[in-house]
Amino acid sequence: MSESPSKSSFTLIISCPDEVGIVAAICQFIAQRGGSLIESNQHTDVEQGWFYLRNVIDGQSLSIDENRFREEFAPLADKFSMEWYLRDNSVPxxxxxxxxxxxxxxxxxxxxxxxxxxxxxxxxxxxxxxxxxxxxxxxxxxxxxxxxxxxxxxxxxxxxxxxxxxxxxxxxxxxxxxxxxxxxxxxxxxxxxxxxxxxxxxxxxxxxxxxxxxxxxxxxxxxxxxxxxxxxxxxxxxxxxxxxxxxxxxxxxxxxxxxxxxxxxxxxxxxxxxxxxxxxxxxxxxxxxx
Amino acid sequence: MSESPSKSSFTLIISCPDEVGIVAAICQFIAQRGGSLIESNQHTDVEQGWFYLRNVIDGQSLSIDENRFREEFAPLADKFSMEWYLRDNSVPxxxxxxxxxxxxxxxxxxxxxxxxxxxxxxxxxxxxxxxxxxxxxxxxxxxxxxxxxxxxxxxxxxxxxxxxxxxxxxxxxxxxxxxxxxxxxxxxxxxxxxxxxxxxxxxxxxxxxxxxxxxxxxxxxxxxxxxxxxxxxxxxxxxxxxxxxxxxxxxxxxxxxxxxxxxxxxxxxxxxxxxxxxxxxxxxxxxxxx
Amino acid sequence: MSESPSKSSFTLIISCPDEVGIVAAICQFIAQRGGSLIESNQHTDVEQGWFYLRNVIDGQSLSIDENRFREEFAPLADKFSMEWYLRDNSVPxxxxxxxxxxxxxxxxxxxxxxxxxxxxxxxxxxxxxxxxxxxxxxxxxxxxxxxxxxxxxxxxxxxxxxxxxxxxxxxxxxxxxxxxxxxxxxxxxxxxxxxxxxxxxxxxxxxxxxxxxxxxxxxxxxxxxxxxxxxxxxxxxxxxxxxxxxxxxxxxxxxxxxxxxxxxxxxxxxxxxxxxxxxxxxxxxxxxxx
Amino acid sequence: MSESPSKSSFTLIISCPDEVGIVAAICQFIAQRGGSLIESNQHTDVEQGWFYLRNVIDGQSLSIDENRFREEFAPLADKFSMEWYLRDNSVPxxxxxxxxxxxxxxxxxxxxxxxxxxxxxxxxxxxxxxxxxxxxxxxxxxxxxxxxxxxxxxxxxxxxxxxxxxxxxxxxxxxxxxxxxxxxxxxxxxxxxxxxxxxxxxxxxxxxxxxxxxxxxxxxxxxxxxxxxxxxxxxxxxxxxxxxxxxxxxxxxxxxxxxxxxxxxxxxxxxxxxxxxxxxxxxxxxxxxx
The missing domain is CATH 3.40.50.170 (Formyl transferase, N-terminal domain)
Structure with a gap:
């Protein structure tokens, strides 16, 4: 679980209304850019119909940089009405x-x-x-x-x-x-x-x-x-x-x-x-x- | 700690205003009647000036019976204004x-x-x-x-x-x-x-x-x-x-x-x-x- | 977290060598069959290079039945060398x-x-x-x-x-x-x-x-x-x-x-x-x- | 329980073979010298026949000083074959x-x-x-x-x-x-x-x-x-x-x-x-x- 701060990694945090296919879409997006998942946590609040995700992505596995990730992810985020952010873990x-x-x-x-x-x-x-x-x-x-x-x-x-x-x-x-x-x-x-x-x-x-x-x-x-x-x-x-x-x-x-x-x-x-x-x-x- | 219920023992519970000599008086009373202590707990609430005691006495060591204990203990209890009782642990x-x-x-x-x-x-x-x-x-x-x-x-x-x-x-x-x-x-x-x-x-x-x-x-x-x-x-x-x-x-x-x-x-x-x-x-x- | 046993759901358990794209592939498979995730847990043992997943899928959301799921999932499982099983939670x-x-x-x-x-x-x-x-x-x-x-x-x-x-x-x-x-x-x-x-x-x-x-x-x-x-x-x-x-x-x-x-x-x-x-x-x- | 270190108090630690009358003897000794008990803990290991006691005595209540206490207590300690010591809590x-x-x-x-x-x-x-x-x-x-x-x-x-x-x-x-x-x-x-x-x-x-x-x-x-x-x-x-x-x-x-x-x-x-x-x-x- 301990992502050593020196090792390059990004944490992607998402919450949005629950819907079939969210995880598939997110993970496909990451995989298509070579992203290897170090840690992944999800929670669905069935009562509220709300979805929560935290993915820690190996930075060296990604084929694009942080800003490009944000740009390219934005349309997907909009589609699912996500609140989200991407954190560069090498910046304390x-x-x-x-x-x-x-x-x-x-x-x-x-x-x-x-x-x-x-x-x-x-x-x-x-x-x-x-x-x-x-x-x-x-x-x-x-x-x-x-x-x-x-x-x-x-x-x-x-x-x-x-x-x-x-x-x-x-x-x-x-x-x-x-x-x-x-x-x-x-x-x-x-x-x-x-x-x-x-x-x-x-x-x-x-x-x-x-x-x-x-x-x-x-x-x-x-x-x-x-x-x-x-x-x-x-x-x-x-x-x-x-x-x-x-x-x-x-x-x-x-x-x-x-x-x-x-x-x-x-x-x-x-x-x-x-x-x-x-x-x-x-x-x-x-x-x-x- | 576990007094086996089958083994004869009595529990003496006391609370009263704190005073020098209470424990000595109580323990002397018990010792003079042969009583061996299996377990003893005390607490003094310094702020309130109140004393609490729980003594478990080996029943076979006592030279007197339960009723006699109560009779003989009463004057001592009065002297120190105790609230107290004696429990026969063989009676569930x-x-x-x-x-x-x-x-x-x-x-x-x-x-x-x-x-x-x-x-x-x-x-x-x-x-x-x-x-x-x-x-x-x-x-x-x-x-x-x-x-x-x-x-x-x-x-x-x-x-x-x-x-x-x-x-x-x-x-x-x-x-x-x-x-x-x-x-x-x-x-x-x-x-x-x-x-x-x-x-x-x-x-x-x-x-x-x-x-x-x-x-x-x-x-x-x-x-x-x-x-x-x-x-x-x-x-x-x-x-x-x-x-x-x-x-x-x-x-x-x-x-x-x-x-x-x-x-x-x-x-x-x-x-x-x-x-x-x-x-x-x-x-x-x-x-x-x- | 409590999947009521009366509510139809399936649990999919997978472990296999870690690889980019596993989660995406699995989740896409499930999403394409309408599967809604009730609960999802993942773990990657980075040291051993091994991946673990547990997905609880809402049974009523799935467009196919249990046996069909197994049949259609098998090729994907083979591709990633998965050890896996699907449990019908309505069968205690x-x-x-x-x-x-x-x-x-x-x-x-x-x-x-x-x-x-x-x-x-x-x-x-x-x-x-x-x-x-x-x-x-x-x-x-x-x-x-x-x-x-x-x-x-x-x-x-x-x-x-x-x-x-x-x-x-x-x-x-x-x-x-x-x-x-x-x-x-x-x-x-x-x-x-x-x-x-x-x-x-x-x-x-x-x-x-x-x-x-x-x-x-x-x-x-x-x-x-x-x-x-x-x-x-x-x-x-x-x-x-x-x-x-x-x-x-x-x-x-x-x-x-x-x-x-x-x-x-x-x-x-x-x-x-x-x-x-x-x-x-x-x-x-x-x-x-x- | 917290004896403030600034407040004068002594801790008396005793262990010895168990015997009827030990606590009475000890507490009488202390009470006769005016000693007020702040805290008292006892344990009897019935199996081993061994008795343990820890008494914290209010220093200001004692009519004698530390050395005198040790001198006067020694014969009693000998009588019951005690291992014992008295600690002045004002000396860290x-x-x-x-x-x-x-x-x-x-x-x-x-x-x-x-x-x-x-x-x-x-x-x-x-x-x-x-x-x-x-x-x-x-x-x-x-x-x-x-x-x-x-x-x-x-x-x-x-x-x-x-x-x-x-x-x-x-x-x-x-x-x-x-x-x-x-x-x-x-x-x-x-x-x-x-x-x-x-x-x-x-x-x-x-x-x-x-x-x-x-x-x-x-x-x-x-x-x-x-x-x-x-x-x-x-x-x-x-x-x-x-x-x-x-x-x-x-x-x-x-x-x-x-x-x-x-x-x-x-x-x-x-x-x-x-x-x-x-x-x-x-x-x-x-x-x-x-």
Whole structure:
């Protein structure tokens, strides 16, 4: 499953109304251009009549280049009313990370990035606190401190948007950023703005989920990686994970244990996103896990 | 951990305000009567200043009998303002099971009971449907069909209460019973009325949790075993479990997969209850898992 | 994912050397005959250069019948050197179950079958003990008692083979059968003889795995569902599962806890097999989990 | 459960032959000195007739100091033939970490240490490679590069032993160190030398476990945190964890996925060790998990 980023490959993502002959048409198109399939995932939502496909194509097998592929594929895409894109996997995505005071998710992502686990570059980290600067800069990544004053946050978010734009980030990860993102950014980065919520959504929506979990006496706590929409904590879920707790855990223990599932859910969710395994439709996702 | 039911043993359960010397006093009391501890669990809720203890005592090591123990222990219990009881583990608890149309939880409990996994007798099964009669009777257990008409349920629940009383059930298990239990029964069987809810509470409270889970697009579904109180789905949680689902699961798949976690959460929860591992305080539980 | 057995559908299973154009050729073949894909799974083993496909085709969409499909598909299959078969999902597979003294796996399978979770019929249960007869017959399934004397087992296995043949079983499930199956049966039912081993293979191969696990002090125990080959405990693995144990578990506790993972691993493994999600190659499996 | 390291507390660890009255005697001893129990765990191995206890005592409640406690407790300990020790939790243990080329376990431990998750100091990191120096030094921890030449390793290990001694390390963690530790160090640090093995022991003992797991076609891979003894991969197990893999995982994917369970098993194992939750007896452990 692991397409080594150094090996040339393209990922073709398609979703469209289901119809007889779609797969045949797509695969014939690819085969006629010499394309060898490294990985292929399909899903048909029979109820909704909707078709989803992810094909990873060996780049060296293709007789045409990326742009030519797009040109020649367009008429076929139109015929089946496809939403689609082709990704060149040799070009790592640019991922801006936003963090607040907590280091655990950020440290985990930076380590995975440095270990070549994630096929992306990280052009910048933005935080409303200063405390993580040294860790970020040690990784050779620019750190931007953008305080977010309670009274007026608009200027801070304007500045934030500029930084992200300047760094040409395609995806934004909120690694426990803890600030509500303004609607403008949510819609600009629709399907590309990833959050980790520190509860097993839809349980304990909103602030202080660990306190709420402690008060309710649950026996498992969780974390949810999801795309951010204007509806707080209601966006499409990419990945979730849980961990067992007991009566002997106080709230601080839950916070500590929760960090482990936050890390794992976020890093898996981001990985799925970067490998184009996630297709959003409405408020739900198709996730072609390996 | 497994105290074989045939081997004579007593379980002493205590909860009280925390104080220096409680454990010493209790253990000295037991030791002075020759009592050998097979298993001992303690918990101190530092925040609440509350102490919890579960001691399993080898019956053959005790120099006094059960009643004498209770008599002699009472003054000590008073001194520390204990809530306490002593259980003779050679007397299996009497557990009435209530079920509706679905067989999976009931079949699982009956099989475990027949396999001597649960230290209880099952004096009766009550259902508002007829379809499970044969399965229950094959196990040699009386089956009572008590229909619950939508218009007026009071008579049905009066009848139900009579059956349970007649069978001298100490604990009631709702094995997917799907009817709201009237407050009178809830309070009579407080801490002894166990339900399995087919969601990871507090997510998807109320009816049709699998449909809600499907609509929300969660990546894990769960089940919750809890004591029933008058507040629907809000009682103290004993045990929870989850299972992974994907975009390829429709609602029926979730229902099917959910059965497995319903079974496991309910059977573990009941086991903990029958082994006196669960101590309720307020709306939360201490569960001394093995 | 759940193809309701009542709804007409066919599953096409293919494995062959990888080559450009295979998927296109297959899908074009299906599309030209009106075939609508309900589910499609593919895998390419890049290292081995081998291709695997599972397509579930809506039966009502096909313009030709099953036999015609086979005839017309054969030349294509030859061209790509395919190993392949087409399954009519409206014809449930015939599964003979063999059990010994333990009831838990058998009871679980029978309950799932009765609940329509498994798309199969169970023409018979064979056991070397008498104790499970009543349970099996209550389900309306013929029970055959075939004792296996230690001195000479050949006659017993001849009788067993006859019973299985007479009942035209396509698949045999060893639900904790605890006897070594003779090579002749292993090879006759290659890829169709499923065992549940009560350990996390390759740990604790051979007899008494729970005792060995207890002696080694492991913190997780497991179960392994695999196809049986002549090499004991070495056949292709279909599914595995684990459960946490602690120092407080004695060997009997491990046996009891292990039952739960034996049940879950076996029932999932059998389900995958019955849905033709498992393709064996060499000593390994491709399992297209839903 | 979380005893904040800043709050004064002592942990008393005892194991001895089981006898009536042990707990009473111990708890009376503590209570008579005003000691308030924050946490208490007991286990009786009935088969072996052996008793295990872990008591966490509130330091401020005690009327005597640490040394006096030890003096006064000694006669009681002798009477019951106890192996025992008392730990002052305000003095963090000194943990030396040894690593090789891989960064994931080391980075995880350093981050947890820096986040105050682990009650220890890390006086030094020793590695046979240079590549992790910068990461270690960024954390303000001395890094020692001790190459281990294939031809003669004795000098390297002598040097290693000196460094560890000089830094007065009480516990050594092998964070994927990948070299066999000589018997002298194993026995000097018996019960204080912790390794993470990259397989679910006893499966795939020895080198290249991920390759072996890939070749066998297992569906779960794991990691094992254990104390090192002279018998390679055979020491007492502290903690294990597993993660699901599929046919689509090649060996490199297994290596990558395995890192996550290596991290989690090692960090939990070390945490249990640092909180004196682990008692070794023979080749097995009692682990009082929270």
């Amino acid at each position: 995505q640019r991922v801006a990370i936003m963090a607040s005071h907590s280091s655990h998710c950020l440290a985990d992502l930076l380590h995975r990035w440095k270990s070549n686990e994630l096929n992306c570059t990280i052009p910048c980290v933005i935080s409303n606190h200063e405390n993580l600067r040294s860790m970020v800069e040690w990784h050779g990544i620019p750190f931007h401190h953008v305080p977010v004053p309670k009274e007026d946050k608009s200027e801070a978010f304007e500045k934030t948007a500029n930084i992200i734009e300047r760094h040409q980030a395609e995806t934004i990860v909120l690694a426990r950023y803890m600030q509500i993102i303004p609607p403008a950014i949510c819609s600009s980065y629709s399907g590309r703005l990833i959050n980790i919520h520190h509860s097993f959504l839809p349980s304990f929506i909103g602030a202080n989920p660990y306190q709420k979990a402690y008060d309710r006496g649950v026996k498992l706590i969780g974390a949810t990686c999801h795309y951010v929409t204007e509806d707080l904590d209601e966006g499409p879920i990419i990945e979730q994970d849980v961990i067992r707790v007991s009566h002997s855990c106080d709230k601080d223990d839950m916070v500590r244990l929760g960090r482990d599932v936050e890390r794992s859910a976020l890093s898996r969710g981001l990985r799925y996103h970067l490998e184009d395994r996630v297709i959003v439709r409405g408020n739900k996702t198709v996730v072609f896990t390996p | 608890q009497r557990v009435a099971i209530m079920a509706s149309h679905s067989s999976h939880c009931l079949a699982d409990l009956l099989h475990r009971w027949k396999s001597n996994e649960l230290n209880c007798t099952i004096p009766c099964v009550i259902s508002n449907h007829e379809n499970l009669r044969s399965m229950v009777e094959w196990h040699g257990i009386p089956f009572h069909h008590v229909p619950v008409p939508k218009e007026d349920k009071s008579e049905a629940f009066e009848k139900t209460a009579n059956i349970i009383e007649r069978h001298q059930a100490e604990t009631i298990v709702l094995a997917r019973y799907m009817q709201i239990i009237p407050p009178a029964i809830c309070s009579s069987y407080s801490g002894r009325l166990i339900n399995i809810h087919h969601s990871f509470l507090p997510s998807f409270i109320g009816a049709n949790p699998y449909q809600k889970a499907y609509d929300r697009g969660v990546k894990l579904i769960g089940a919750t075993c809890h004591y029933v109180t008058e507040d629907l789905d809000e009682g103290p949680i004993i045990e929870q479990d989850v299972i992974r689902v994907s975009h390829s699961c429709d609602k029926d798949d979730m229902v099917r997969l959910g059965r497995d976690v319903e079974r496991s959460a309910l059977s573990r929860g009941l086991r903990y209850h029958l082994e006196d591992r669960v101590i309720v305080r307020g709306n939360k539980t201490v569960v001394f898992t093995p | 597979q015939r599964v003979a179950i063999m059990a010994s003294h333990s009831s838990h796996c058998l009871a679980d399978l029978l309950h799932r079958w009765k609940s329509n979770e498994l798309n199969c019929t169970i023409p018979c249960v064979i056991s070397n003990h008498e104790n499970l007869r009543s349970m099996v017959e209550w389900h309306g399934i013929p029970f055959h008692h075939v004792p296996v004397p230690k001195e000479d087992k050949s006659e017993a296995f001849e009788k067993t083979a006859n019973i299985i043949e007479r009942h035209q079983a396509e698949t045999i499930v060893l639900a904790r059968y605890m006897q070594i199956i003779p090579p002749a049966i292993c090879s006759s039912y290659s890829g169709r003889l499923i065992n549940i081993h009560h350990s996390f293979l390759p740990s604790f191969i051979g007899a008494n795995p729970y005792q060995k696990a207890y002696d080694r002090g492991v913190k997780l125990i497991g179960a392994t569902c695999h196809y049986v080959t002549e090499d004991l405990d070495e056949g292709p693995i279909i599914e595995q599962d684990v459960i946490r144990v602690s120092h407080s578990c004695d060997k009997d506790d491990m046996v009891r806890l292990g039952r739960d993972v034996e049940r879950s691993a076996l029932s999932r493994g059998l389900r995958y097999h019955l849905e033709d999600r498992v393709i064996v190659r060499g000593n390994k499996t491709v399992v297209f989990t839903p | 243990q000194r943990v030396a970490i040894m690593a090789s080329h891989s960064s994931h376990c080391l980075a995880d431990l350093l981050h947890r240490w820096k986040s105050n998750e682990l009650n220890c100091t890390i006086p030094c990191v020793i590695s046979n490679h240079e590549n992790l120096r910068s990461m270690v030094e960024w954390h303000g921890i001395p890094f020692h590069h001790v190459p281990v030449p294939k031809e003669d390793k004795s000098e390297a290990f002598e040097k290693t032993a000196n460094i560890i001694e000089r830094h007065q390390a009480e516990t050594i963690v092998l964070a994927r160190y990948m070299q066999i530790i000589p018997p002298a160090i194993c026995s000097s640090y018996s019960g204080r030398l912790i390794n993470i093995h990259h397989s679910f022991l006893p499966s795939f003992i020895g080198a290249n476990p991920y390759q072996k797991a890939y070749d066998r076609g297992v569906k779960l891979i794991g990691a094992t945190c254990h104390y090192v003894t002279e018998d390679l991969d055979e020491g007492p197990i502290i903690e294990q964890d597993v993660i699901r893999v599929s046919h689509s995982c090649d060996k490199d994917d297994m290596v990558r996925l395995g890192r996550d369970v290596e991290r989690s098993a090692l960090s939990r194992g070390l945490r249990y060790h640092l909180e004196d939750r682990v008692i070794v007896r023979g080749n097995k452990t009692v682990v009082f998990t929270p």
